[in-house]
Amino acid sequence: TVVDRGGHPQAVLRDVLAMDLTLTISRQKAYTALSFNSPTSALEGRFEGAYGVPKIDGLVVSAGGLPITAGGTILGGVGVSGAPSGETDEKCAQAGIDAVSADLEMSAF
DSSP: OEEETTSOEEEOOOOTTSOTHHHHHHHHHHHHHHHHTSOGGGGTTTOOSTTSGGGSTTOOOSSSEEEEEETTEEEEEEEOOOSSSHHHHHHHHHHHHHHHHHHHHHHTO
């Protein structure tokens, strides 16, 4: 799932074999990465306690979400869910960003 700077989904892809739940999780990972301008994997273990930030509806603090930036500006976030691990989710998210990063950098000016 790719979200814009306001956290609104702009593109969503789901494999026919992926569970419907992966759509919700990928959107929440993208939104969390955007909100904190940080990979969601970097947020794991950062918040402690029963009433910490991750308890807010719509946030997911597990690997697979990355912020999308260009020209020093945050443009949105991308979240991936459904791979066997969060590390693999994050690698897929990074591959997607890498595929369009040159275009994003050029359009940022």
